[in-house]
Amino acid sequence: MTTRLSGSELAAGIRAEVAAAAAELAAAGTPPRLAVVVATADESSAWYVRSIARAAEKTGIACSVVDLGETATPDRIRAELAALSRDPAVHGIILQTPLPADAVFEDLAASIDPAKDVDGANPLSLGRLAAGLPAFAPATAAAVLALLDHHGIPLSGAHAVVVGRSNVVGKPAAHLLLQRDATVTICHSRTKELAEVTRSADVLVAAVGRPGLVAAEHVAEDAVVIDVGTNPMPDGGLVGDVDAGSVSGRVAALTPVPGGVGPVTTALLLHQTIQAARS
């Protein structure tokens, strides 16, 4: 029997907390506000930004989408992030991807005030996180940990294997797991014998963005599997990085896609915006 590690209940709980805090902040004269900077015409990005804006507004957080257009220069994007960082009415700032071809995400994100960096995009946030100092983690990485905690999965001494080494998920998730005393392995496209490595995981985090990359041969029977992938399908649906059909029934626990990491990520983005507005 594979336990379904749903994120819905957890996300709903976080959203309720956020809504209460947002109302309190507004009453105290600090209505919380999130700004999302966009420089792309990408369809799935637009869909994601709309879903964040909707979720924010439902909980009482105002959301400004600043669309600079797909031809925005790096300097223009940097200037906008700096202006939002200075704006006292803005508490959280997200830099949406993809970016124009000549822009480097980490480089631009360095212009986000770390105190407003609610999606942990500034390299300083990653460094502070890695060094064990207070910092906002990328919401997706934070969601991985929140889900594991919500479902009572022990991490100290466990072997956590993270597949994927992105700056926004794989690396920060690895640091968060390390902070919780897991032994952490980071795998990626160059890893030899991936299945052998992932089979040694007590906790397996799949975060590569390749549908079905993790299948039955990649998992141990007592493993807890967190599927971070949200790969759009031609029919408009989403599938994860885990082949749920072959893994389900075999492992101890698995997050669904959709309904696992996704809703928790959005809820934590809002939660981190509240934290930023409070400080």
Place this chain on the structure above:
Amino acid sequence: MTTRLSGSELAAGIRAEVAAAAAELAAAGTPPRLAVVVATADESSAWYVRSIARAAEKTGIACSVVDLGETATPDRIRAELAALSRDPAVHGIILQTPLPADAVFEDLAASIDPAKDVDGANPLSLGRLAAGLPAFAPATAAAVLALLDHHGIPLSGAHAVVVGRSNVVGKPAAHLLLQRDATVTICHSRTKELAEVTRSADVLVAAVGRPGLVAAEHVAEDAVVIDVGTNPMPDGGLVGDVDAGSVSGRVAALTPVPGGVGPVTTALLLHQTIQAARS
């Protein structure tokens, strides 16, 4: 037969490069200068600082040791680091450990200008390193990679196991290995069945500061072992984290202590000071 991965030849080569560059910089009116901030009466720290100062001066880099005394407050240390960061005659800054009990290393090191942070102590340097942006790595972590490269050890696809998760060695070494496409595992005091994990390493980096922690049962026969430990012995000598007696003859290659990572670390500190002076 275990190959001895000496650091002496590599360190001498780097020092020669540094000396040539230092002479050039001095002739051009920019004599390179390193500043070491000390706030401890610790004996082995004093010994280490003297050895850095000697090495610097031998290569033509001036070295100022700024001793604030073991009662220095965090604010006093922070102010000194900020002043040195502003001083155009200073190109590299090192914050020596240990620090007074109420001081947090990473927190103070945030006051070192990243452009002068030649021992990669500022969390921003760690974040930039982790994110793949240009940054100074802690010299010890950089020395691990330099030694592996000098001896032609392939890293892409190799399984690198780092024992130790410090901000100054374990974590940055893990990121450097990951950047080179190794599959990376980080172990620590809470790791269960350490020997089983380390035996799966193609490249094993021991960086915990516990004499003899890595013994024969911890290593595979074809492993390359980098011993970062420099543990002082009652007789005044140094031993590593690896029990060389039991490991030597068993593994493919092993760094000696002393004479392995240590001299390369010092040479790279000076090399990074030259890079800082040039930019």
